[in-house]
Amino acid sequence: MGVDPGLTRCGVALVEGGVGRPLELVAAGVIRTPADMEASQRLLRIHDGLEEWCTTYRPDQVAIERVFAQHQRNTFTGTAQAAGLAMVIGARHGLPVDLHTPSEVKAAISGSGRADKAQVGLMVARILRLQEAPRPADAADAVALAICQIWRGGADRRLQEAAAAQRAARGGRIPRSWKDVTR
Amino acid sequence: MGVDPGLTRCGVALVEGGVGRPLELVAAGVIRTPADMEASQRLLRIHDGLEEWCTTYRPDQVAIERVFAQHQRNTFTGTAQAAGLAMVIGARHGLPVDLHTPSEVKAAISGSGRADKAQVGLMVARILRLQEAPRPADAADAVALAICQIWRGGADRRLQEAAAAQRAARGGRIPRSWKDVTR
Numbered sequence: 096m097g098v099d100p101g102l103t104r105c106g107v108a109l110v111e112g113g114v115g116r117p118l119e120l121v122a123a124g125v126i127r128t129p130a131d132m133e134a135s136q137r138l139l140r141i142h143d144g145l146e147e148w149c150t151t152y153r154p155d156q157v158a159i160e161r162v163f164a165q166h167q168r169n170t171f172t173g174t175a176q177a178a179g180l181a182m183v184i185g186a187r188h189g190l191p192v193d194l195h196t197p198s199e200v201k202a203a204i205s206g207s208g209r210a211d212k213a214q215v216g217l218m219v220a221r222i223l224r225l226q227e228a229p230r231p232a233d234a235a236d237a238v239a240l241a242i243c244q245i246w247r248g249g250a251d252r253r254l255q256e257a258a259a260a261q262r263a264a265r266g267g268r269i270p271r272s273w274k275d276v277t278r
Numbered sequence: 279m280g281v282d283p284g285l286t287r288c289g290v291a292l293v294e295g296g297v298g299r300p301l302e303l304v305a306a307g308v309i310r311t312p313a314d315m316e317a318s319q320r321l322l323r324i325h326d327g328l329e330e331w332c333t334t335y336r337p338d339q340v341a342i343e344r345v346f347a348q349h350q351r352n353t354f355t356g357t358a359q360a361a362g363l364a365m366v367i368g369a370r371h372g373l374p375v376d377l378h379t380p381s382e383v384k385a386a387i388s389g390s391g392r393a394d395k396a397q398v399g400l401m402v403a404r405i406l407r408l409q410e411a412p413r414p415a416d417a418a419d420a421v422a423l424a425i426c427q428i429w430r431g432g433a434d435r436r437l438q439e440a441a442a443a444q445r446a447a448r449g450g451r452i453p454r455s456w457k458d459v460t461r
Contacts, residue, residue, distance in 0.1 A: 131442065135365035135375040142366050164347050164354050171347050175355045176362025182318035183325050183363065192318040259314065 096154035097240030098145065098181040099233045100162065102173030103130060105141050106233030109152045110223070110241035118222060118245060121152060123229040123238050134173070142180045149184050157185035158244030160236070161194035195243050200236075203243040215239050279337035280423030281328065281364040282416045283345065285311060285356030288324050289416030292335045293406070293424035301405060301428060304335060306412040306421050317356070325363045332367050340368035341427030343419070344377035378426050383419075386426040398422050 099106030105126040112118035126144035128137035149157075159181045162174050178194075185192035198208035205218045216228030216235050222242060228235045282289030288309040295301035309327035311320035332340075342364045345357050361377075368375035381391035388401045399411030399418050405425060412418045 133369075133375070134377075135369040138362050138366045139369035142370075162355065168347055172345065172358045175358045176365070179321050179359025179362050180366065182359070183321045186316075186318040186322035192316070194317075 096149065096152065096157050096185075097237040097242075097244060098157065098159045098178070099236035099240060100160060100174050100177035100181060101233060102128060102134075102137055102141065102170065102177055104231065104233045105144070105177050106231075106235070106237030107145065107148050108229070108234060108237035108241045109148075109154060110238060110245060112245055114246060114248075117224075118242060120223045120225065120229070120238060122148075123234040125231055125233050137173075138176055138180065141177050142184070145181055145184050149188055154190065156191045156193070156244060156248075157181065158193050158195055158240045159185075160200070160240060161196045163196075193244060193248075195240060195247070199247065200239050200243045203247050204239050279331065279335065279340050279368075280420040280425075280427060281340065281342045281361070282419035282423060283343060283357050283360035283364055284416060285317075285320055285324065285353065285360055286313060287414065287416045288327070288360050289414075289418070289420035290328065290331050291412070291417060291420035291424045292331075292337060293421060293428060295428055297429060297431075300407075301425060303406045303408065303412070303421060305331075306417040308414060308416050320356075321359055321363065324360050325367070328364055328367050332371055337373065339374045339376070339427060340364065341376050341378055341423045342368075343383070343423055344379045346379075376427060376431075378423060378430070382430065383422050383426045386430050387422050 097106075097108045097110065106123075107126060108123040109121035110118050111121050126141055128140050132140075159178050162171065162178055164171055164175075182192050195203075201210040201215055202208040204210070204222070205214050210218070212232055216232070219235055219238050219242065220226070220228045223238070229238050280289075280291045280293065289306075290309060291306040292304035293301050294304050309324055311323045315323075342361050345354065345361055347354055347358075365375050378386075384393040384398055385391040387393070387405070388397050393401070395415055399415070402418055402421050402425065403409070403411045406421070412421050
């Protein structure tokens with residue numbers, strides 16, 4: 096399950112498949128909340144919508160776009176909060192939750208971290224053998240996240256876990272040089 | 279119920295009373311999550327902790343500190359996400375949810391928006407007739423938020439609702455001048 100977090104439009108998509116097998120689009124859509132609705136009510140609607148997607152489609156992992164405070168200042172708080180809800184829902188369902196930056200997603204899908212929206216949409220359609228990219232753009236972005244999760248998987252998470260295990264084995268000491276790591 | 283949102287320490291407090299009556303501290307504490315825990319697990323723990331407070335104490339309104347992206351960049355995303363969880367829980371329980379800035383809280387408690395932590399703690403203790411301020415500081419901040427909510431109430435929210443109703447009555451048109459508003 097891919098989630099492109101947002102308060103006005105939160106993209107959600109389910110993609111089935113694995114590395115080396117063709118991918119299938121199961122579902123893609125958007126959870127919308129009206130801008131004039133009270134913020135806590137909007138978040139509740141996003142939460143309940145994501146919960147419904149998760150219960151309906153029973154994904155085995157969740158990929159969410161990693162958000163950065165320096166971009167889109169006006170909408171950042173709501174976007175971060177929507178992402179947080181997706182994280183909680185993934186954790187509550189006992190699923191691995193991974194965050195991917197927009198450029199990681201673009202690179203996984205199109206081979207370039209600087210691909211524009213149209214190029215990503217085109218590649219998403221080609222990968223899934225669709226006539227055209229899912230709409231709106233937030234749904235297509237969620238599909239791209241789900242594909243990125245299948246292809247890159249939790250590679251970053253597994254690396255971090257391995258590094259944490261290694262640190263723990265060294266008694267939490269931070270290595271002074273590469274020799275410390277391999278010793 | 280006052281919530282001082284945070285990922286490492288999320289302050290929660292229950293204060294009972296009303297304007298013109300003495301206030302009573304019902305409970306104050308902190309939900310902690312370890313820094314080396316995965317982010318989605320930390321958020322789930324905050325969510326479940328806040329839900330437990332809410333189910334145990336059945337507050338009739340929720341006050342949460344309003345967070346700003348320009349401050350504390352490193353921790354902002356987690357803080358905003360914890361605040362979002364508190365908002366969702368308030369909304370799910372059908373409670374009014376109000377956000378207060380730190381300076382609104384300080385002004386409501388101490389008469390000055392620039393009071394420091396020690397002054398706020400001192401005033402909180404005095405208002406609630408305690409020997410000393412609740413600890414840690416995050417719990418005291420949550421108590422201050424709860425007091426602010428009782429005294430200021432949802433004044434801002436009610437003003438916004440009145441303004442929204444007025445806008446709706448004008449057909450959603452944004453007034454060009456104050457004359458538009460009073461016409």
